Amino acid sequence: MTALLATLLLLAPADGAPAEPLSAPAASDPEAPAEVVVIEDGSGEEDQVEAKLADEDDDYGPFFEADAPSDTRFPSQGRKGEVPLLSVGKGAFCFVDGTRCKVSLLADASVAAGLRAPASNKGPDMPYAHYGFRGGLVMRPLMFKRKAWHPWGLGVVGSWSQGTGAVTVESTTDDLAKAESDRTPAVRVALVNQLWLSQRPHAAHIDFTIGGVRSPVLTSGIPLIGTHAEVAFGWGGWGAVFASGDFLDQDTRVGFGLRAHGIAAAPLVALAILGAALGGAL
């Protein structure tokens, strides 16, 4: 705005000069030779740059500029568009999920705690916790044909978890019928919908998972199939916090947990097993 005003002021004729009608600047001639601009950087050296006339080619943009030289950054920060970590084919397949991966491996371990809510006549709500392992593949369907980044991902996962046991307490005519189970294994197969929230390395993403779960119901020992649902908030492929639920007949389990990629979790699991063995727990 200020530049336009100043330009118009300069176009005004001097005192006494006849008023010239203001005319629009002539369109650039495509055949006109390019200007040569000499740039001096103060060091005595001159750079000659061939400058294109404005609107020489009707190409507006580019819209993705490189970072300005004055931008600050972390020494550890990767450049925009860098090849994802632990990937092949420039992100065609990633062993650790990332915002620029087309297909990614999911392999992680998790711990979670929550509540187990039996049907009302099966006893009180009890604490429930589990550890588990998950594997699968997730892909970005709209990034296959186009190079443009897209936030949507879709995948399939399978998981296994070992949970704490159940307790049932039922009133009978004579007494209380009490039962307890040692553990609660569960197997799940589910569909993952990912929504990536940015293109930065270790970008945050929200994962919605819906699928089925097969697990023994309460203390019956009989595995039934129920519904599994989960929403997770993750950082890249390294870790995520999640809230999940398994909804079975008369047996509902909900929990809040954290998962870590297998590359990170495997050394910890190995140390834990080693320590437990040396400590006499196993």
Add this chain to the structure above:
Amino acid sequence: MIASVPAVALGLALGLAPAPPVQRPGSPPTTAEPAAPASPDAAPADVDPPADAADPSSTPPADAADPSSAPTDVAAEPADAEPADAEPTDAAAEPADAEPEPGDDRVLHVATERPGPPYATEEDLAELRERHGVEVASPPPRPPVRWRCLIADPSCRHSFELQAMGGYALRARQGDVSQGTVDRWNSARAQYDFWASLPALVETEGKSRYTRMSLGPKGGVIFSDTGDLWGNLGIAARYWLGRGRWAPHIEITSALAFKLATRERRGDDAPEEFRMQRGPVGFQADVGFGLGGFGSIVLGGQYDSPLAREEIPEEYRVVSSGMFYVGFRGNILWGGPAVTAVAAHASTRAVTRP
């Protein structure tokens, strides 16, 4: 956008007009005014307006007729104005504060921009640096971080850490309620955690950014004697007290802790074995002081909530318990913390629980 329309209109008006002379607020407007109302027929004969007034396009700016709406006096500076006088900001569209000349009430200057960037001269930058205490030369950029931030560093933006802790634990458990007793015993604690450290407080030096404080989720497992195993899920914060690779830092963690398993016997004739065990969610918290993400001395505590509601049969109830602990925690990648944790874990074999 809307705000720019009047300015553009002003510019067009100024551009279409001949260069206005310097005008004073006190001087009468240059626009010809009819001396007296005249009939339409008599007007051409009675009034001999100047050429400017005859041509609407060459009429002096409307500002002159309305001093309150816009600058009355406009002095367009020549294009070769002194750079120090040129204000590249919106000052061109606003009346500038000028020193009154002798005998003048106000003089308004409209500055012109220099033709192209940079709009600030070295003198301008030097003044800005002096005003804000900025060094002339930026500090040299930091060398790249080592090990891709697998061991945390103030120059890391994100770091995903594998932490292990081993140490001494003073454990306690509620005893006989009727006697008001508490069981205490000496034990050990081993903890294996995954931390996602995200930048929460960032500062800049030159072109380099540094994390002053990181905050993020963490989770893992905790072991103690008799095969006691808890899961934990919480947050870890680290405040860096420097910017170097060995910068000291303070760590604060807190988490929900929940029982997962223990080694016990179910039934009189059943063998003792490692089993899943439920327990209500408790919490743990600690504070540590360390160096460079490699390791910290940690002091903390854990509390396990009781499960003692009336509707729960006696044999399924859980008494409250907890521990205070002090230990060494650090990144397992350089080996020290891993060895410490496994050693502490192994030492639980010798613990006798009351």
